[in-house]
Amino acid sequence: MSFYISLSGLKAAQTDLSTTANNVANVNSTAFKKSKAVFGDIFAAAPMQTTTQVAGQGVRTQGISQQFTQGTIETTDKTLDLAITGEGFFTVKRSADDQIGYTRNGAFSVEEDRYVVDTTGARLQVIPLDPTTGAPTVTGTLTPASLTDLKIPTNWPDGGTGNQLTSVGVSEEGKITGVYADGSTVYLGATAIAAFNSQEGLRQSGDAHWTATNASGAPMLGTGNSGLFGSIRSGALERSNVDITEELVNLISAQRNFQANSKAIEAANTLSTTIVNMRT
Known part of the structure; x- marks a missing residue:
């Protein structure tokens, strides 16, 4: 399950990267309005199951909304x-x-x-x-x-x-x-x-x-x-309402999120390999 949780995190980070990259690409586009990716957690449990003992199941993209703020x-x-x-x-x-x-x-x-x-x-x-x-x-x-x-x-x-x-x-x-x-x-x-x-x-x-x-x-x-x-x-x-400094910070944040989820997949893979080796 941890593989799929981290995979959803990778997809979310990729969506965030794409949204921010589009904002940066249109920094000089006349009257362009920047976008922001909105995310939500995925959670599911059986009706009789205690939810305090259930971890989440990842993240999903709720939508990409435009920010209609005034440009310069x-x-x-x-x-x-x-x-x-x-x-x-x-x-x-x-x-x-x-x-x-x-x-x-x-x-x-x-x-x-x-x-x-x-x-x-x-x-x-x-x-x-x-x-x-x-x-x-x-x-x-x-x-x-x-x-x-x-x-x-x-x-x-x-x-x-x-x-x-x-x-x-x-x-x-x-x-x-x-x-x-x-x-x-x-x-x-x-x-x-x-x-x-x-x-x-x-x-x-x-x-x-x-x-x-x-x-x-x-x-x-x-x-x-x-x-x-x-x-x-x-x-x-x-002009575009994109703040290039803010977008560069968002790019760094999205990149770090992508790397963190990659590390989580790597850790899950290492753990699975260890368990398989123990059985053999």
């Missing part, structure tokens, strides 16, 4: 580099299959059709606004279906030949405005920020993107600078 904000010179200071997520949609996703990676850019996309090519979703007043045109509860793709026209009105775009601005609320050659300011939309009852229930999909699940609950949508949604900073990006 790094200033850039690009207007469409956006960072959220708070617990919200940007809402994006893949044009290929209309899959809605959520991300903290605010490295947005304009593609050839003038739509604003993230690093994966998914389009940033915004709340429609009145171009002149900036008031939301959607009434009632916001849902992903009521959002639209953000498009920054080169000319205003869109498709015209005059009034070329001169600059773009983003407020703390996430309202995107375009300033055109005639001096007019046009509201293009408000960045849709999503918040969840349980962030840990989100499903990872890579590139600092997540999708909603039953465990996370339905997204609550709103604008920045209010409640759980946090505020938006233009010209900035959120």
Whole structure:
């Protein structure tokens, strides 16, 4: 039995090593959220057996949870580099299959059709606004279906030949405005920020993107600078929340745990060999 107990310890240490190694590998990934392996002991006994005389049966991995703590904000010179200071997520949609996703990676850019996309090519979703007043045109509860793709026209009105775009601005609320050659300011939309009852229930999909699940609950949508949604900073990006010093200490700890369990297997093997030799 001791062989299997130590084997479970080896597997747990290996999982811990893999989790920490992934954190270290993504220390420079924009908006990456570090993970932590959670373990629990294995114990079993017969109904009439005295549990004080029974040793445990090893360890098991209960899960690998992400830590959604705020990462450091790094200033850039690009207007469409956006960072959220708070617990919200940007809402994006893949044009290929209309899959809605959520991300903290605010490295947005304009593609050839003038739509604003993230690093994966998914389009940033915004709340429609009145171009002149900036008031939301959607009434009632916001849902992903009521959002639209953000498009920054080169000319205003869109498709015209005059009034070329001169600059773009983003407020703390996430309202995107375009300033055109005639001096007019046009509201293009408000960045849709999503918040969840349980962030840990989100499903990872890579590139600092997540999708909603039953465990996370339905997204609550709103604008920045209010409640759980946090505020938006233009010209900035959120860095990974990995503390490299802490991760290196975790690596050493996991390595020592692996070595200790290896020694336990070696000791059990020596004891078994001794017993077999006694019988022969």
